[in-house]
Amino acid sequence: MPPILPPQHAAHLEGIVFPHADILSVADRLPAEEQRKLQTIHEFLQTEIRPAVGEYWDREELPFDLLPALAAHGLGEIELSGTSRLYRGLVYAEVTRADVSLSALVGIHNELVVGLIDKLGSPEQKDTWLPGLRTFEKVGCFALTEPDHGSDIAGGLATTAQRTEDGWVINGSKRWIGAGTFADFAITFARDTTDNEIRAFIVELDREGVTRTKISRKMGLRIMQNADIHFDNVVIPLDNAIPGAQSFANVNDFLCYSRAWVGWQGAGLQLGIFDKAREYAVSRQQFGRPIAKFQLVQEQLARILGNASASLTMMAQVAWVQEEGRLEMPFAALAKATTTRLARESAAAGRNIGGGNGILTEYDLSKMMSDAEILFTYEGTYDINSLIVGRAVTGVSAFV
Ligand SMILES: Cc1cc2nc3c(=O)[nH]c(=O)nc-3n(C[C@H](O)[C@H](O)[C@H](O)COP(=O)(O)OP(=O)(O)OC[C@H]3O[C@@H](n4cnc5c(N)ncnc54)[C@H](O)[C@@H]3O)c2cc1C
Incomplete structure (x- = not known):
């Protein structure tokens, strides 16, 4: 496989023995056709997406005009593509390497909206929604x-669905x-008032009685x-x-897979951090030489690359287990907790290499540091995922 390396960086890196961040060649495990597709997606993301998104991040805006290009590269239908789990994971990592917010959009869209409707939806729901979702002409969200209920949502979920002759009445x-803010519908989890069971419903967001308010001034995922x-x-x-989501247990597989997807985000983010930290280290001069010549800077680059490689190889193994149909929640939780913990450490090291420039969005390093915080928290906080692992390895639950 040709090295995964943004062309605009290549000039800085002449003479470098390991030009690509996937130093252990995880992507080489893919069949040739998937390697080619991954390389094409990588080049598109690094040349057209990464340089374009910084100003949107500052303004907390979504670049809607980029969605057709994402769709043209198949990113609206990854879960319908029949490709290997490793390929899908590496694609999620590559999107994250370019921008964490867009990777959240692509990941939730595929793992929790398209995938869920495809596997658990009725034939009519699939016919209605999947064609538009494939192209991002329709967008769903996962609610x-x-x-009042984050970590304890499974037990505490308070939104209700009351069955009447005219339909379901949703409150909460x-x-x-x-x-x-803009999705066409929300896959909404609500408690059926007749039997207290948690079920999932497709709620179109232009219906009477729906109000939605943007959450602004976020430190990351802006x-x-x-x-x-x-x-x-x-x-x-x-x-x-x-129909297939008539209890919380029915959707457990999806929550497990989406946790693994965030594990891929943790790995991909660190590839992005390594790209930018190395680029800065070899180009920034202090004391009359590139800062890359200083031992402390090299140690931090080695630490980021070690964290990224550990995360990537761990996720490759997750993909293999998932492909075999053996992925269970504790393994997904361990992977998510580990790669996002390492991503936080890598982000801090990368930002440090950037010095003062490391705090500016245009150098990407502070943006990635802020985005790492979100990966650490969503899809189950680091603590909750650690406690899921703790329960699995001790037989006792520390959180319920
Ligand atoms: C940017 C962003 C995007 C998100 N996107 C979505 C989305 O698209 N759809 C969606 O449904 N949700 C989404 N979430 C929600 C996310 O999954 C929750 O924020 C997360 O599950 C944590 O819940 P909470 O924020 O209510 O924190 P809390 O549950 O209130 O936790 C607060 C703190 O207490 C700790 N804590 C809680 N319980 C325990 C315990 N038993 N033992 C030890 N420590 C504990 C937590 O680890 C955390 O440190 C998103 C969140 C963010 C920040």
């Missing part, structure tokens, strides 16, 4: 978290919902539009219940 509030969504007696057709 689970609530203002959701918080932090990615793409919630391009992704997160929203508070309130449902006040929102009536939806009975057919909008997702």
Whole structure:
């Protein structure tokens, strides 16, 4: 496989023995066709997406005009593509390497919206939504978290769905919902008032009784539009219940896979941090020589690369287990907790290499440091994922 290296960086790196950040050649495990596709996606993301998104990040705006290009590279239908788990994971890592917010959009879209409708939806729901979702002409969001229930959502979920002759009546509030400001519909989790079971419903967000408010002034993931969504007696057709998601246990696989997806984000972010930190280290001069010549700078580059490689190889193994149908929540939780913990350390080291410039969005390093905080928290906080692992290895739960 040709080295995964942004062409604009190549001039700085002449004579460097390991020009690409995937130093252990994880991508070489892919079949040749998937390697080619991954390289094409990498080049597109590094040349067209990465340089374009900084100003949107500063303004907390989503570059809607870039969505058709993402779709043209198949990023709206990764979960329908029949490609290997390793390929899908490496694509998620590559999107994150270019921008964490867009990777959140692509990942939630594929893992929790397209994938869930494809596997658990009715034939009518698939016909209605999947064609538009493939091209990003339609966008869905995943509405689970609530203002008063984050880590304890499984037990505490308070949004209700009441079945009537005319349809389901949804009441309640959701918080932090990615793409919630503009999505066409929300896969909404609500408790059925008849049996207290948590079920998932497709709620079109232009229905009467829906209000949505953008959550502004976030320290990270600033391009992704997160929203508070309130449902006040929102009536939806009975057919909008997702037939395969009639209990929380039914969607557990998806929550497990999406946790693994965030593990890939943790790995991909560190590739991006390494790219930028190395680029800066070899080009910035102090004391009459590149700062890359200083031992302390080299130690930090080695630390970032070690963290990134550990994360990438761990995720490659997750992909293999997932491909075999053996991925369980504790393994996904361990991977997510580990790669995002390492991403935080790598981000701090990368930002340090950037010195003063390291705090400016245009150098990407502070942007990636802020985005690392979000990976550490969403899809189950670091603490909760650690406790899931702790329960699995001790047999006792420390959190319920
Ligand atoms: C930018 C962003 C995007 C998001 N996108 C979405 C989305 O698209 N859809 C969606 O449904 N949700 C989304 N979320 C929600 C996310 O999953 C939750 O924020 C997360 O699960 C944590 O919940 P919380 O924020 O309510 O924190 P809390 O649960 O209130 O936790 C606060 C602190 O207490 C700790 N804590 C809680 N319980 C325990 C315990 N038993 N033992 C030890 N420590 C504990 C936590 O680890 C944390 O440090 C998003 C969040 C963010 C920040």
